[in-house]
Amino acid sequence: MTDHMMTPRTAPVDPRDRGGPAQPMLIVDGMKKYFPIRAGVFNRKVAEVKAVDDVSFYVVKGETLGIVGESGCGKSTLARLLMHLIEKDAGELILDGDLVGGSTGVLLDGLRRALQMVFQDSSSSLNPRLPIEQSVAYGPKVQGASGKSAKAQARSLMEKVGLNPNLFGQRYPHELSGGQKQRVNIARALALAPRLLILDEAVSALDKSVEAQVLNLLGDIKKQLNLTYIFISHDLHVVRYISDRVMVMYLGQLVEIGPADQIYEAPKHPYTQALLACRLSMDPEARVDAAPLAGDPPSPVSPPSGCRFHTRCAFVEDVCKAKTPKLGDVLKLSADKHLAACHMVHPDSGHSRAPAHATAA
């Protein structure tokens, strides 16, 4: 069973594939979103919330990219930007080799067919007045399928996510448990045969035993339908289990990205290290006496100068306050690339703990 597991970069050829198997599913370049804060009589802009500030990354076909970070770090805003649920201020989105938007690029309609999203709150994302079969069939109908074929498709999708369509099809959302509702949401997201699924805290609200069921389901349909996932969660254990690569965000910026095992076993950025230390051990003897991260993240309205983490970092030096550390070439494709935006990682950055010379690039 293990031999045909998800191995990124060698995903099977998909007829919908335009850019070739090595072309990343999604390239995000310099994504920015500043929310204005308006006040005063003339409703003028007085400040900006820098929710997502210059984030670039790519997602390879067939992989699962995990996104972690504290609340307010911009992970959900980023997901909504990718889905075009909110307008971006700057940045480019390249879907399977094609620029999204613009005069020659992929239209929004096409993007929404290729990208689908599953939200955290399973009940508020379902229409309470639609039986779930109709909820699942709604997407295909809007995209032009006949009522009959949309219904047939909905029934087969419900079967795929482990809900018997004869038993559950006519039920309303309030008649289902949390796990079942999340299965419906997954079926609905799959209804347009997307290539990439954005899962924004999709299992966070579920009980542990149900969470495991849904995680297994996500693993199965990923293989069956040749999907790519962006998995956003604050549960570091779940992210490690499901992700091939992980990116860590702090105050709207990407601070570390790399293969999941490397991030978890040898985190480079002090923020990632602290975040990982917040995972709770099952052993009552191994109790934490001091929280690894003190306080809350600073306000994204006026983020700290230089490295945004310097106010909470244990290794802060003058250079951290003065200079913004660079992440490096995020968009250069490489399977085991592990980058961190920290002066301690980059040689000759001026930090006393930085490696002396450019030995490791």
Added chain:
Amino acid sequence: MNAMTSPDLSQATPHPAPFLRVEDLRVKFVSRDATVRAVNGISFNLERGKVLCVIGESGSGKSVMMRSLLRLHPKKRTVIEGTMMVGEHDIGAVSDRAMTQLRGSLISMVFQEPMTALDPLYTVGDQIAETVRRHEGLSKEAAWARALELLELVRVPSPERRLKAYPHELSGGLRQRAVIAMALSCRPSLLLADEPTTALDASVQIQILVLLRKIQQEMGMSMIFVTHDLGVAAQIADQVAVMYAGRIIEYGNARDVLLNPQHPYTKAMLAATAKDQDRNLPLEAIAGNPPDLRALPDGCSFAPRCKYAGPDCIVTMPPPVTDIRGHMARCFKVEAADGPLAFDERVAEPA
């Protein structure tokens, strides 16, 4: 079966006078359509200054049990049976007026969602001071001074400014600290915490856990802490009770229950939690859903989902089996011959 069975856990605990004694607590919600049996016979004791963690999934009755201790359920629709003794107070028998006095001063509660537990129209200081004035009859100035002390106690940075802040002006972590300050305002002897860290980030969750444990030890409070996260239980619990369908199915020292679980449900829940497993293998999920509390199955409630269930399991609810260390499990396949509890899947199979 040569197991040492005892329905009352006090026989297993060495100290004679527990601070909190719950005996055979049953809570039913009656409506025209159905009777929901949310809690089905819970007994446990809690000593002064100890922390009991109640672990269970949604619908296991853990929150209902907590609310019964404060008598927060609607009177007309709820049938509560059994005894609940907190100190010398019999929670089931005291008058409504006396109960109002006990709430907040003897027993206090921290809820899961700090935003809904705070009134959005009053400042944090007003809300903390109100509790103090109500219970201890302090003047407004004295109550505000106490509120300031309390915010310092829960380590809110720049507390003077935060006293005048409205709940929406605080972050989730600070809001939960304010709720904890309010709960501690009259120095309760028993603090009930209903998933106080579930809505928080991992980094803030650990801050709150460290804080709660410190305060609990400093004040010598007893605490019941409800959670569905086993990692949280490991951080804070002295004793752990695992609930399923309104019953405690496993109970014992935190170490025994979390590191050496005996009941199949506790074992399965530990196995189903994602924790550094091989990502190429599926998680060992528990099949099915928890039972409908309107129509509980006879016998062991977990039997329909249990991979070890035999014919006996569907007929009668297994009695508690307790070993000398006080580790209890309700399963036919668990035995305590002379030493610790031991799970043996061959026990009670038909010959």
